[in-house]
Amino acid sequence: MTTDLALLTTAATQWDAAAKDFETVQKAYNSQVRNVGIDEQWQGVARTFAQIANTRTYEQYSAAATEARAIASLLRDAHGQFVELRAKVKSAIADAAKEDMKIDDNGKATWTKRDDPGVKNDPDAATSIPKAEASWTQHIADIVQQFDDADQGVKLALAAATQDSDPNDGITNGFNAKAEGDIEKVEAHEASRLAGVKDPDDKQRAEMMRLMRDNKDKVEFSQTFLADLGPDKAIDYANRLRGQAKGDHKKDYEQLQNGLATTISTATRDPKSPFYEKWRKDLREAGAKNYGSNTSPMYGYQSFVEMMKHGGGYGKQFLSDIGDDIIAAEKKHPSIWNKISGHKDVPNDPLDGLLSIMGKQPDAATSFLDPGADGKNDHLKYLLKDRDWPKWSAVGMAGVKNFDDPTSQLGFGAALEAAATGNVPGTKHVLGGHTEAEARVMHDTINTLNEGHKIGKVHANLRAPLGHMLVDYTSDTHRILAQSEPLYVHAAKEEGTGNVWKAADGNARMAVHPADLARVMREVAEDPAAYAAMYNAERQFAADTMTQTPFGNTEKRLHTIRDASTAFGFYDGVSADLVYDKRDAAIQWARDVSHAVTATSGAALNFIPAEVAKDVAMPKGVKVGADGLNRMVDFAMYDWTKEQIAHANEAAGQDTRRAYYAGQMQVDNLVTEWARRNGHTDLDEPLVMNIIGGAKDKHFMSREQALFALNRNH
Template sequence: MTTDLGLLTKAAEKWDQAAKDFESVQTVYDSQVRNIATDGSWTGVSSMSAYAASKLTYEQYAGAVKEARAIASLLRDAQAQFTELRGKLKHEVAQAVEAGMKVSDDGTARFDFEKASKALADAARHDPDLHTTESHWTQSIGNLVQAFDDADQGVKLALTAATKSSDVLNGGVHGFNAKAEGDIEKVEGRRQAELARLTHWDDKQLAEMQRLERDNKNSAEFSRTFLAELGADGTIDFANRLRGLTGGEKRQEYEQLQNGLATNISAATRDVNSPFYEKWREGLRNAGTKNYGSETDPYYGYQSFVSLMEHHDRYGKQFLHDLGNDIIDTEKKHKDIWTQWRRHPGIASDPLDHLLGIMGKDPATATSFLDPGADGKNDHLKYLLKDRNWPKIALNGPGALLSQDDPAARIGLGAALEAAATGEVPGTKHALGGHTEAEARVMHDTLRTLNEGGKGDKLPANLRAPLGNMLTDYTSDTHEILSRTNENYKKLGGEGGVWKDGNSVRMAVHKDDLVRIMRSVAEDPTAYASMYNAERQYAADTLARVPFNGNADDRAAVIEAASSAYGFYDGVSSDVVFDKRDKAIQWARDVSHAVTGSSGAALNFVPAQIGGEDTPKGIKVGLDIANRITDFAMYEWTKEQISEASRAAGEQNRAQFNHGQRQVDSLIVEWGAKNDHQATDGLVRHLVGSGQERHDSARNEAFITLDREK
């Protein structure tokens, strides 16, 4: 901590001067000594011997210049690294002291009772988490000490490599290094490649590999050098060997190396304009179709490579796009290449689907990969949803005639679709709405493509939940589509489906397409409940945005829109009950449980629907109204679903299913209550049930769309 790191800079300056001195001596030697053997005045056997010797000496001077400059560069690199790390270490120690710790010379943090006040010291003695806090600071300081030691080892490795003779046959073991490298990260990258090519690693070598990864976690220079030395084929082979060792006694160490290798790929491929990138990509294209298994039990490079990539979270957008395009090109040329007949643990059977799953962690990348574009020229979405022959599982070996769908198929696609259409990482809590035109195009074309041929109600199982989440995110649009009263959604939805409305982006499809997708999503009770709950709260919000005592036409419009939307939901729910029969009761309970379990937290729509102090009273109550629809309402809904499923004449009684309208009536009552109108008031009683006709017609349209009679 007290070492004068400036001495490294001074030493570097002396090595720079040494390089200049060697250059001067080389010039003198060339003109006054070597010239005698090369100017033609000296002939014979002795001249030939002198020529060879003088040439070697001349080259040694050149090597000395190269080595001296490399050492100077390494010393400056070391000084920069050490200075940065020491600064971080000092800062961390200062933070620990500020938090009440006393840090020993070996980096151990303990609470400083001597400096603490009596009250604070007494509190610390009785604090059950004190040891955890001390351990946190000790570990944090220890990590930086480890980083310092790792960097020091890297400098030692680089200096040692720089001073090794580059040609032991001519210069001898003590000759100068004409290939000396002045970049520590590049030296470490070459060393890591050297170790990776070994067929077995002892404890010392394994520890060195781990150190090299720790010291160069996000270094582009290290990663590019390492991967370039291995090549794509060598990288995949290294990954395969690591994966095969993760089940042994040193599982943790090998998993860390897997994670590090995936991180190296990320760091190396972010700059797509680097000389490394295209050469690496070409090598990967060649290795991607190479069989790393056997003729009877094959698996291919892309399968192994994408599996390795799943050990890291973030990659550059262009690299993911390029890799996706290359895999698509490969599978178009090699039909059924990913079809499997034996699962290989840890290997992605469908590399494209797994790559899409990785894209799903980066919504901007997923959107740009799947967005058809304003000109419709990007066909990725169409290929994945319509044209692609998804890999199968062969049941009786190579060339099998019998096969079945892979139960894991489209999991990655579902994640990518959700991320691309919503702009959010799947599974994260976020505000609903607020989409870009690209996101809306993905949503629109997904719904339209899946509904080609009227097949939207028969989605693959692994797409139901993602589609449910996507529709939930587009509730402000689906509400308008199902209302059947918004002319913009009818007209512009038919013309292109995506348009700008001021600062907002709107998306519309035909209501029949939406209803079929809703029906398919309803096979997943939790996904359907998410949509249903969002509609409940959004419908409440649309009512609250209209003053209760205001214009009668405005009031009627929002009530009828909500009734229509709920009518379609009732039609879908009834269709599920009719199809499931014996299982309908459990389905209704599952939906009810999912809705009531999430109804306590208000959904946040973008743009915000609630204003500030100047917002009219009737507009400010929307979310409160939505939250006042209690679990009792869903209890009634469940009872009606169960009753519907239990009736013998289900087809006839389904047409009387009316719970959605009662949801709207509950909203109206709460809306009135928040505006000082009791349920018995004339206006409230007039509004309750006013949307019944719209509800019933919507429910019947849903039946027709789903090929059911009224």
């Protein structure tokens, strides 16, 4: 910590001066020694050997100058790294001091207030203090490790720079005519050498781990390392690491897998770099190459994408380009990804694997799946309608038989959800607030699934993601189903139409025809939990809309109630159709839905305020608190779940799809609570009697509309 690092730059200046001195002496040697006898007056064997020796000496001066300048460059590089890392250590120590942590000379953290009376009486202190101290000690140790890694890198680079570049030229311990002045490049060359060692010893493995750890975010290292290997050797290296990660040094090899994936991410973030296009071109060839056997093939893209899962933060363009190249490969070689046998640790569908990576990077997923304002990007349509998804194949006496892959489209589902919502699946976020690109993905997903005004069977692994997407778009689906707002009605007058536009609050909106939406809702309803999530979101949105509507304004109050009744009519139509189809399993489905609805409070859902309130635009991303909206969703859930099961029981025994009206009862319950919170506690009061169930005709009509759309689908 007290070393004078400026000595490194002083030494670098002296090495630069040495390089100039070598060049000066070289000129003198060339004119006064080497050129002697070149006028052909000196003949014979002695002259021949003298010229060879003179040329080699002349070249050594050049090599010496090159080596000196490389050392100067390395010393300046080392100075920059050490100054930055020392500042990092000092900053960490200062941050620790702000939290009353003292760091000793060995890097150990100790809390300075251990002996305070209040601490001694704190029952949690016995565990919380050691935990905090250990955390700071580890933080300091991590930075010190970075310092040591950098120091080892400088040592490696200096040693490499002083190696004789031509040990066979007859000069012992000659200078290095190829000396490299960039530490990262030197380390990259060493890493590529070690990557070729099939069974590394402990020292080699530790050095490879250090190289990857020290250079994980350095573009120069990553691109040089990968350029040295090329995609073919990189895939071969990935295959070996995957196998070695099951042995005695599993954690080490897992770390190396992470390192390899990180170098891919770092090296490919700039699609305009000279490295990028050549790497992509070579990867196209390696991606379609079989690294397995004829009976148990494993293609390059399968292994490459599996390795990519160990990293993250990939560039949007890189993910999109790899997606395009995988699609091109499977179109050129149909059934190439069908799994025959073996390779249980490598999924057969690289495109679905790539999509799963995009699911963790919503901006990349949106970019890949967004049809665009001009509709020219066909990725979404290809995946939803046109792609022949890979199968599992078994070879028997009767020939090859194909089976569905149970993991099929899991990655697509994740990417689709991320693309439409702008959020990583499974993360908590405010609902709504979409970009136009995200809204186009949602809009075109619904319309593409409804091609020909009839929806085919949606893959089981897509139902939950579709349900989550619809939850996120509840502010739109509520208005689509309500059919009362002109913007939504006029945007989708006919099935298969619709539009995406930017609203005054800066958020995008999307509209589709209610019949198209109902058919997608019906497919989602096959998954009780996904359907329950949609239902919960609709209940919450309807309740929030009521609480933001002036109760005393008769016209607005009636409009709000009718919208809710109409929306729930569609939900009841979907429920009735599903229960009728399931018959024997209808009761269990209703119980599953009810359990899923009650398992999570509707009040846990947050919508962007501007998408709830129709009269007040609020900033995007502002959360709605339960207290602020006086939320009233959970007060009558038991009654609703009981009615849900009762209606399922009734509908299952009838030859009709018209028995469901639980949704209207839900609206009545919400309205009753709304009235009560506005001072109308007497259910027999004429006003209350008038508004409760006052929109039953809207509920009936929308339920019939949904059933008509769904009956056409049978």
